[in-house]
Amino acid sequence: MTNLTRSNFQAHPFHLVSPSPWPLFTCIALFTLTTAGVLTMHGFSNGGYFLTLGFLSLIGSMAFWFRDVISEGTYLGNHTSAVQRGLNLGVALFIVSEALFFLAIFWAFFHSALSPTVELGAQWPPMGINAINPFELPLLNTVILLSSGTTVTYAHHSLIQGNRAGVLYGLIATLVLAVIFTILQGVEYSVSSFTISDGAFGSCFYFSTGFHGLHVMIGTAFIAVGFWRVFAYHSTDSHHLGLESAILYWHFVDVVWLFLYVSIYYWGS
Incomplete structure (x- = not known):
């Protein structure tokens, strides 16, 4: 026995x-x-x-x-309380590693932008490059992504308060806004006058915005899984670690986009 x-x-x-x-x-x-x-x-x-x-x-x-x-x-x-603490720490460390990854991208951008070489025409943007107007599609995308951060926060608070309808509607709105953001990013790429092969400016621009777009798509998948789990009654007001991690990741994506918009779209143009 x-x-x-x-x-x-x-x-x-x-x-x-x-x-x-x-x-x-x-x-x-x-x-x-x-x-x-x-x-x-x-x-x-x-x-x-x-x-x-x-x-x-x-x-x-x-x-x-x-x-x-x-x-x-x-x-x-x-997934006991001890396991959830470990998973929370793992998600936090993962987001820190992602932040350092984007720090390297910003470092490459400012390295070329603050002291343009002779090969770049000693100016930024380089000669022959027509930068994207930051007050057109980029500004619209900024409003859309920040709005998605608001809707996903509303969904999170609704889940904590036991408002099932608020959770579902908030997550649906977030997913719709995320898809619209991705589509508009593709439209921006299709109408841009420069490519990734156009020197340091093109490489930094598409590398930073493209990887951010990849993170948006990954975050969209995370939130979609969280939505399905809420719809299937997997998540409760006190046990929703997966959705909470997806929401934290989405807020990270929002913050990175703000830095991208201010530095690369507005200041860099």
């Missing part, structure tokens, strides 16, 4: 994750996606097929991985 009790009950509050194939599958999918992306950009034949395969593989691996984590936290009760 003693042996049976010890084998069925653990003496600590932490969750020991069972072996999972999804981290390995996700790594393989990411390797396929990045490699196929480079091949496609260089015009290799059938590169687009491998790019699509890598993208679908990544989506599938993440979906199954999310499914297992949701099962652990919602149905198996493995």
Whole structure:
């Protein structure tokens, strides 16, 4: 009886994750996606097929991985208070690493902008570059993204207060605004007079705004998963770590965009 009790009950509050194939599958999918992306950009034949395969593989691996984590936290009760504290710390460290990543991008931008070289015409923007007007599409995108931060905050407070309708409507509004932002970013790229190959200005502009756009799409996926979990009655007013992490990530995306707009769109133009 003693042996049976010890084998069925653990003496600590932490969750020991069972072996999972999804981290390995996700790594393989990411390797396929990045490699196929480079091949496609260089015009290799059938590169687009491998790019699509890598993208679908990544989506599938993440979906199954999310499914297992949701099962652990919602149905198996493995996400105790101690586990949630650890997950909160992990999300915080992840966002700090993302902030340092964008710091490197801003460093590259200001390195070239504050002291333009002779090759850039000793001016910023360089000669021949017509910068995007910051008071047109960029300003509209700023209003849209800040509005999405407001709606997602409303959804969070509604969840804490037990207002289910407010949560769902707030998250739907956030997702709609996020999709509109991404579409307008694509429109901005299509009408821009310069490309990523146009010197330091083009490289810094598309590298910073493009990676921010990628983060917007990732945050949209996170919030969409959170919306589905609220709709499926997975989240409660006191246990909604996944949605809370997605909301924190979305606020980080908002803050980064403010820095991008002020420095690259307004000051850089």
